Amino acid sequence: MAVRGLSLALLTAVLSACAGSEIGDVDLPLFDGSHTPDILTEERLVAPPPSMEGNRFLTAWRPWTRGGPPALVPAGPVARLEGVSLAERPRRLVVEARFQGPPRVRIARVRVAGTLLPNVVRLRRRTEIDLPADLPLGRFTVDFEPAAADAGFAGMGFTRAAFSSALPAGVARVEGSDLLQSGHSLVDVVHRLQGGESLVGEFVPPDGASAEQRFELVVERADGPSDVIFAWRGSDRRLFGGANRIAHEIDEPGLVRVRFVARGEGEPATWRGMGYRGVPPEAGPAPVEPPDPPRLVLLYVMDALRADHVGHLGGPESISPTLDRLASEGATFTDHLSVAPNTVPSMKTMFTGRLFLLRGGEKLPDGERTLAERFKDAGYGTALLTSNGNVSSWRGMAQGFDFRGGKIQLARRPRYDGAYSDNAERLHAVALHWLDGLAPAGRAFLHLQTVHPHNPYDPPEPFRSEYAGGTGSTIDGATSTLLAIRRRQRSVDAADRARLRGLYAASVAYNDAELERLLAELAERYAPGEVLLVFTSDHGEELFDHGGVLHGYMLYEEQLRVPLMFWWPGRIAPRRIDAPTDSLDLHRTLVELIEPEGANDMAGKSLWPYLLGSAEGGAGDLRFAAASSVEGGIFMARSGRHKLVWAPRVGHSWGQGQGLGRGYEAISLYDLAEDPGERRNLAGDGLLAEAFLRSRLLAWIEVGKRLETGEPLGELDDETRSASL
Secondary structure, X not given: OEOOOOOHHHHHHHHHHHOOOOOOOOOEEOOOOOOXXXXXXXXXXXXXXXXXXXXXXXXXXXXXXXOOOOEXXXXXXXXXXXXXXXXXXXXXXXXXXXXXXXXXXXXXXXXXXXXXXXXXXXXXXXEEEEEOOOOOOEEEEEEEEEOOOOOOOOOEEEEEEEEOOOOOEOEEEEEOOEEEEEOEEEEEEEEEEOOOOEEEEEEEOOOOOOOOOEEEEEEEEOOOOOEEEEEEEHHHOOOOOOOEEEEEEOOOOEEEEEEEEEEOOOOOEEEEEEEEEOOOOOOOOOOOOOOOOOOEEEEEEEOOOOHHHOXXXXXXXXXXXXXXXXXXXXXXXXXXXXXXXXXXXXXXXXXXXXXXXXXXXXXXXXXXXXXXXXXXXXXXXXXXXXXXXXXXXXXXXXXXXXXXXXXXXXXXXXXXXXXXXXXXXXXXXXXXXXXXXXXXXXXXXXXXXXXXXXXXXXXXXXXXXXXXXOOOXXXXXXXXXXXXXXXXXXXXXXXXXXXXXXXXXXXXXXXXXHHHHXXXXXXXXXXXXXXXXXXXXXXXXXXXXXXXXXXXXXXXXXXXXXXXXXXXXXXXXXXXXXXXXXXXXXXXXXXXXXXXXXXXXXXXXXXXXXXXXXXXXXXXXXXXXXXXXXXXXXXXXXXXXXXXXXXXXXXOOOOOOXXXXXXXXXXXXXXXXXXXXXXXXXXXXXXXXXXXXXXXXXXXXXXXXXXXXXXXXXXXXXXXXXXXX
């Protein structure tokens, strides 16, 4: 850490003098409930997954609970744990293990904070590993990897780990906008700044400070050195015993980590009113007034449709000519995310604009006001047509719909050779019949949700042969088959996997063709400009991308990234929009169409500036999602090129996936620009992006749970509030 030539005491005096006027208010408090500060002490025990604290087993560990005490088995070529260092000094990592099977030698290479130790380590029931003295401040990693191919970790698991010579745990707690800190502790807070802001606040030393107490304020950038911008020693208390003002300029945009360091036993100091001044307002697009509502608003959902299986979003050639035409004539969003990987929580959010992190799979509460109720109050006839039983009265989804088609069965028809699911045809026929029964010039809101390409993958010819033929496999896409694969009751080879992907793609192509027929029928009933079609999906699908099938247990892009298109000829001009969006934005945008003032306090952002103006991007790229139907939950935060997934679930069930696709990474960080397939887990690599996303994700989870249980909220920044309310 660079002090830039100033003694610690002199630096304190200079900063106090330069602070100028009173601290006063800040534009962005460091402690405002929108970021969960990282509070670190040198605890002795290393916690098992899914801990987010310092000193933890981090990545590539799976549980071993049979035949002895619980243990953690290395589950990859490199198994990583994480420790905390608050001062440079010699210490050891002590690990205890249990073994199963015949005796064998297990030798590991050990890498500490990125540096390979000179000697290999033989793993025994108790192993002590000397660590370098000059470990970095804060979190550091310890990686274990087999020293040779025949010296792997099979038949062993770590039962316990701890660091010797740990400093006694200090105290650090947030009270309002202040931080109280004493003993040996480190508190980190990371923000994304535009550049030009000033970090301001006050340091109030302990009344009875001991001579060995020290406090430092460190500012760290992802692409630069750490700078100690303030320091105070207990031995300086006679000269600098009063409140010390702090002011530090942030010159460049990007992620900035502020680190509060305390060392030495004694009474707590107070970091008072710490925050940023000069924070520019969020640079979002200028508001745009929506057009007058049309006669027909059709919210069309193809269930379980991945974005990368739509032609203009990267899908196979000619798979979706209808959707591609609508995209070329309207607005398509290329980075749209569902907030959940399965139907119930996703549709609850789409219908209400609320997130559900605790009870995602439960029935929608009666008190929630739905899209259908809003459109009904605006004078629209409303209809719900779907064959997905999760979008129904028993799930509370039918609130506000005048006409409920019931669960229109997945019947088969012989229009082509062989049987197939004709769900799209049936739904379209019922929709047209309902529309024909409305009063002349009557207005309608229709939610139509097909179960294509949702399982079972049962498309007709010629789509079946075009996309699934020639694979050399005869496997069917029945739900029972897919569940048997997930449960490891049926094995599949490369040909089977290719055929199942083809059957899924053929289902997309079939529904696309039926959508073209529906639009032709609507054109005979409505004049140009009288129909607004909003097309999307509730979630994606796993097609062996990460080993498994079906959906609901992962937050990888294949289960979250879905299409979103607005087609309204004469009102929405053709455009392709790359700004990140999600289900909350979709809900708010539809509400604004009929209740412009009713959406002011809603979560999400309005998409009308993108649909009607020239806006293409802007602030607010932070996106969240949750698999809240999984007990204990799986949670995701994404910003820019980085994405963090935390999968605590319950007990020893941490990790993503189910059955064949099961993984045991409790926390994962991906660089989507370099690794779009989400294969390389960067958790623990020291990226500020991980610290930023971790703090935002934990705060978002806390806010979401409080909202769901009705607990009051503290102060939040606009981005967190927009993603949660």
